[in-house]
Amino acid sequence: MKFVDEYRDAELGRALSAQILSLVEPGRHYKVMEVCGGHTHSIYKYGIDDLLPENVELVHGPGCPVCVIPMGRVDDGIAIARREGVIFTCFGDMLRVPGSERTLLDAKADGADIRMVYSPLDAMRIAKSNPDRDVVFFAIGFETTAPSTALTLKRAKAEGVSNFLCMCNHVTIIPPLRALLTSPDMRLDGFIGPGHVSTIVGARPFEFIPADYGKPLVTSGFEPLDILQSIQMILAQLAEGRSEIENQYKRVVPYEGNRAALAVMAEVFALRPHFEWRGLGFITQSALRLSDAYAEFDAERRYEVPGVRVADPKACQCGEVLKGVIKPWECKVFGTACTPEHAIGTCMVSPEGACAAYYNYGRFAREKELV
Amino acid sequence: MRVLAVDDERGLALCTDGQGRRETVEIALVLPVAPSDELLVHAATAIAKEGSQ
Numbered sequence: 149m150k151f152v153d154e155y156r157d158a159e160l161g162r163a164l165s166a167q168i169l170s171l172v173e174p175g176r177h178y179k180v181m182e183v184c185g186g187h188t189h190s191i192y193k194y195g196i197d198d199l200l201p202e203n204v205e206l207v208h209g210p211g212c213p214v215c216v217i218p219m220g221r222v223d224d225g226i227a228i229a230r231r232e233g234v235i236f237t238c239f240g241d242m243l244r245v246p247g248s249e250r251t252l253l254d255a256k257a258d259g260a261d262i263r264m265v266y267s268p269l270d271a272m273r274i275a276k277s278n279p280d281r282d283v284v285f286f287a288i289g290f291e292t293t294a295p296s297t298a299l300t301l302k303r304a305k306a307e308g309v310s311n312f313l314c315m316c317n318h319v320t321i322i323p324p325l326r327a328l329l330t331s332p333d334m335r336l337d338g339f340i341g342p343g344h345v346s347t348i349v350g351a352r353p354f355e356f357i358p359a360d361y362g363k364p365l366v367t368s369g370f371e372p373l374d375i376l377q378s379i380q381m382i383l384a385q386l387a388e389g390r391s392e393i394e395n396q397y398k399r400v401v402p403y404e405g406n407r408a409a410l411a412v413m414a415e416v417f418a419l420r421p422h423f424e425w426r427g428l429g430f431i432t433q434s435a436l437r438l439s440d441a442y443a444e445f446d447a448e449r450r451y452e453v454p455g456v457r458v459a460d461p462k463a464c465q466c467g468e469v470l471k472g473v474i475k476p477w478e479c480k481v482f483g484t485a486c487t488p489e490h491a492i493g494t495c496m497v498s499p500e501g502a503c504a505a506y507y508n509y510g511r512f513a514r515e516k517e518l519v
Numbered sequence: 520m521r522v523l524a525v526d527d528e529r530g531l532a533l534c535t536d537g538q539g540r541r542e543t544v545e546i547a548l549v550l551p552v553a554p555s556d557e558l559l560v561h562a563a564t565a566i567a568k569e570g571s572q
Contacts, residue, residue, distance in 0.1 A: 152537065239562075267563030269545060289562070296564035299545050347559065347567040400559050400567035408548045409566065 185500025427467025
């Protein structure tokens, strides 16, 4: 398949692996963070860890949109979903994210009309088919997904679909990266930049990472050779004493981003003063709400929600996993009390979550090592 | 996903993935779009044209 097969060539993979080996200094430990959950998934799926020298460690970042939703927001969603006459819609993996007591799937089993959709456009179609009911879309995701919500809201406004509402949980990638870089318990050598977010925002917003913190960032695609080449580019920068933004994913990422997407986002959304991230706490200007021009579509303005901050369960260490402080298998409940079937933490729910990715693809290799 | 047909009036395209599945995709962010273009699609919205950079 075009744009896929050529990025899975084993011979080229071995050549890149050899180049990576030639770039590392023996005795130095390298920590490279993959920001995006899609990269985490690919790394485990394709066993990219196994192609790296032992002293190159990949650290998983906060870029899984489902993983960073705090329990209180799930409770708020459930409160709306339980209202008479509401059809509540969300992406499939969001259904299984635990709130303080229940998941959306539990609420659906209790009788709430909660439906899984593939896109906000699907949710709007449901609204058009049910003009006598309010249809609420629980919007999540980084800048990759936010334009889709924005375009759908524009469409709803243009077509007068007034029973389509949005509970906006979109987040932005730069503020948590800043928070991580200023965290005293985090020492990183470089970043694999989020490829799909970068198709929207471009590479420019990441310039502060080399400029202020002296760390290289390489925007990367998601196929195995993309990721290997990006690691090679980061290590080459470190070997040459450079720290720059480089773009490995040139086939889709323009340096300036997608202007049409940025324009529609600016029209439909406004920055929230602060937003709670699971594991990371409140981060200033790190999330989006609907702009005043789209207030009529804002579910949080239409309905009262509890808005209560809920602490994560004590056993769950998603926060440390999201910050890259611990590996998934170092969590006390990983693979025992917490599995994809019965997740305690969000990182075990989404396929992009580090715990789910590791559980699905990596744990058997590790069990073999331990034996 | 590969574009099969474009509905300019509604700003939508019929696309297919590698497994032959078909999907209607919002194309406002990547115009102009023509049949056989390869699109990067997220949540039924094309966010980039592959190979266009």
